[in-house]
Amino acid sequence: MPVLVLCNHCTNPPCVRVCPTQATWKRESDGLVMMDQHRCIGCRYCMAACPYGSRSFNWRDPRGFVRTGANGEMLSDYPTRAKGVVEKCNFCAERLRDGLEPACVEAANAVPGGAGALTFGDLGEPDSEVNRILGEKHTISRRVNLGTGPNVYYVV
């Protein structure tokens, strides 16, 4: 079955448990699994520990592959990262801060006929849209038997 490779932002994330430098952590305010690419030593233990294959490593300098404008300027405000560190989906924390939705949610719902394909929201808020869907529809998550508590649900 095809699945999204975004991070599940687990309730009990194994990647956070194994990180030897606390370069990845679970943010207390909203439960996002965050990543500090300036602290990461690139040992890739988190990649071995993630049961979802949701982490990736910069095997080489990614800057050579980032599209730039006509004058070589960066098209995105999001800082580029170095080689030798682990990357992961952070639910676009920098967009959430500005009141926007994650880029994948915005893009999927903008596709013709795609409205409502992805729904993003706060599971901690009882009246949120995501909790309404979870209450009404039948949903599944990936590899729940491992006890990681994935927070991405698939409506079936």
Place this chain on the structure above:
Amino acid sequence: MLQDAFRGGRRYWILLGIWALLIVIGMAAYGRQLSEGLYITGMSQDVTWGLYISQFTFLVGVAASAVMVVLPYYLHNYRAFGRMVILGEFLAVAAVLMCSLFIVVDMGQPARVANIILHPSPNSVMFWDMLVLTGYLVLNLIIGAVTFEAERKGGAPPKWVKPLIYLSIPWAVSIHTVTAFLYSGLEARPFWMTAILAPRFLASAFASGPSLLILLALILRRFTKFDPGWEAIQKLVTIVAYALVINLFFVLVELFTGLYSDMPHHLHTFEYLFVGLEGQAALVPWMWIGAALTACAVVLLMIPRVRRHEKLLALVCAAVILAIWIEKGLAMVVAGFIPAPLGEITEYAPTAPEIAITIGVYALGFFVLTVLYKMVVNVRERLEVT
């Protein structure tokens, strides 16, 4: 003691020259890896650890195996190991040194290695592994240097070193246990997540480490005037035989659980290793070579005439080392990543620069080992004369 490192014949300097050459080649390859990234290795999104971390795992076992001479000598007063024990301790020093280097060359940001100490994370097994390995290196350096210096001067070692020696015994067990916990605590990798991984690591370590020690002792017997002792070598052979059989038993226990339960997650990796999965079978020949070597070694070690034949014994020891190296230094780590979490079978093969870096690290370890053993030989040769 150190001055003895500079006293040697032509063969000694040629040997050091060979190690130095390999180190330089390795460093050149590492320079490329530093500037271009780990992209130049065979590792990938699916197989994120390869030859480096495998060698680390194998060598932790070699380091831990020093306890197999330290324990009989110091706890049971087994005198025959009197001239062997320093060789075991110095082998441990060289092995831990290589372990640390293999961790560093595997890092994407080696300049930030201090972050492990600056941001201590007791929740991470890697943090504990760093602590026990550093501690083990320091323990063996102090114990080896102090006891050897005392012997050189013809006296007994100072009393304060005894508690350190006793501490080094459980400590040796801890380094390989914690290294197994790096893997066996990961719910994402069913192949590694088995309680018998730590016992298996120890059993295979106590087969491969003493085998290497026997080989080194045989080399010293042949090329120097220092003889670590035939009785000591024969006792090590007994240890190797038991450890190899116990390791074989552990592997078969593991295979039974996987094959009989028939659970896909347990089964797939074993299938990949021994018969191939979805047409991918890079490790299959290696696994069968390893199995054949193990079977031959077990049988040959049971035959007294083989054990007492110097050349045959050397061959059997080499077979044991190669078999355990295939198991731990080649297959164990990589196989944990196959199949990947999303079901793909991505194979791994090391690249030329990756192999050059690996050989370079080994050469550095053997450079240190050669120097340490040379000091032992020089001092012992002098003691024998007087």
